[in-house]
Amino acid sequence: MSWLEDLLQRSRRLLHAPAQRHLPARPRVAVVTDSAAALPPEWVAQPDTADWLRIVPMPVMISGQIYGEGVDDIRMVLSVGLAEGKDIKTSRPSPGLFRRTYEELEALGFDAIVSVHLSAELSGTVEAAGLAAAGVGIPVEVVDSRTVAMGEGFAVIAAVLAAQNGAGAKEVAARARDAAAACDVFFYVPSLEQLRRGGRVGAAAGLLGSLLAIKPLLGVRDGAIVPLERIRTAAKAQARLQQLAVRRIEQLDYPPQLAVHYFGNDAEANELARQMAAHVGDPVLVTPVPSVLAAHTGLGVLAVVVGPQLPEAS
Numbered sequence: 001m002s003w004l005e006d007l008l009q010r011s012r013r014l015l016h017a018p019a020q021r022h023l024p025a026r027p028r029v030a031v032v033t034d035s036a037a038a039l040p041p042e043w044v045a046q047p048d049t050a051d052w053l054r055i056v057p058m059p060v061m062i063s064g065q066i067y068g069e070g071v072d073d074i075r076m077v078l079s080v081g082l083a084e085g086k087d088i089k090t091s092r093p094s095p096g097l098f099r100r101t102y103e104e105l106e107a108l109g110f111d112a113i114v115s116v117h118l119s120a121e122l123s124g125t126v127e128a129a130g131l132a133a134a135g136v137g138i139p140v141e142v143v144d145s146r147t148v149a150m151g152e153g154f155a156v157i158a159a160v161l162a163a164q165n166g167a168g169a170k171e172v173a174a175r176a177r178d179a180a181a182a183c184d185v186f187f188y189v190p191s192l193e194q195l196r197r198g199g200r201v202g203a204a205a206g207l208l209g210s211l212l213a214i215k216p217l218l219g220v221r222d223g224a225i226v227p228l229e230r231i232r233t234a235a236k237a238q239a240r241l242q243q244l245a246v247r248r249i250e251q252l253d254y255p256p257q258l259a260v261h262y263f264g265n266d267a268e269a270n271e272l273a274r275q276m277a278a279h280v281g282d283p284v285l286v287t288p289v290p291s292v293l294a295a296h297t298g299l300g301v302l303a304v305v306v307g308p309q310l311p312e313a314s
Contacts, residue, residue: 004043004283004285007040007043008042008046028163029113029162029168030114031115031156032102034058035068036123036149036152036293037116037150038150038261038288038289038290058090058091058092058093058292060292060295062081069291075291082295083299088295090123091124092123092127096132098131102115103137110138111138111169112140113136115129115140116176118148119220126142143155147223148185149259150261154180158179158311159172161311162175162311185304186305186306187219187241187304188234189215190301238302241302242304245304249279252306254308254309255282256309257285258306259286260272260276260302261288261304262286263297263300264300265300
């Protein structure tokens with residue numbers, strides 16, 4: 001059974017047998033995140049998940065038109081925009097949107113909120129959430145995951161499971177931080193051009209001098225994008241991406257959750273996931289890079305997220 005199937009079954013058991021799960025009589029701690037978390041849609045759609053979790057859409061502007069992840073059909077428009085070299089920008093959600101989300105949860109009777117977001121090194125989302133939290137009538141703890149995509153998503157999953165099991169806000173936030181810290185993100189981009197345009201290369205800026213001559217392998221470390229290796233061909237870069245992820249798996253003393261991300265190259269992603277599955281003995285989650293991230297990585301990105309072990313049921 002894959003970790004996602006295990007997670008889905010756990011949510012169903014929780015929904016249909018709350019008394020056996022020793023849950024409180026009503027929700028206590030809600031979890032909020034942003035659409036950069038790349039959460040599995042099958043899990044998000046579970047009725048019980050929807051009771052505890054809110055996802056704030058992150059805006060993407062394509063040639064002056066603003067789109068919201070999960071609100072608009074953005075992927076096709078973004079794919080065309082990237083292929084045609086259109087002007088593409090992203091921004092953080094507004095503090096007002098966060099505040100409305102928090103106030104909705106307050107009105108539903110939650111006692112506290114844990115708000116888990118992508119790295120503050122890459123986005124102002126954590127700052128916007130903090131500004132909104134100051135004006136809400138219940139405590140809101142904002143967590144900087146220091147990572148992106150399913151690195152952030154695994155932190156959100158851990159937080160929701162803790163909240164569903166009756167943990168207080170401090171413990172829910174701690175579970176999110178621990179899960180995020182256990183994640184490793186490795187990714188390949190055919191070109192650094194989109195990252196350069198968006199100012200997201202950070203420590204990888206040293207690669208720009210050989211932009212056309214290499215296929216960079218990158219990672220996320222201490223919340224920022226960092227260069228890992230310079231590879232000359234796409235085929236070798238993709239093979240090396242797998243090797244780096246496998247090496248990390250072999251260093252762990254537990255079976256990690258794995259995710260593969262892509263944008264515009266699903267066949268490559270599915271093949272990579274098939275090969276990675278042999279190293280964990282389970283199917284691997286394959287999901288597109290969220291549009292707010294694809295706007296910076298460009299078409300053809302491949303990423304592997306080596307996550308924590310799925311928390312034990314309680």
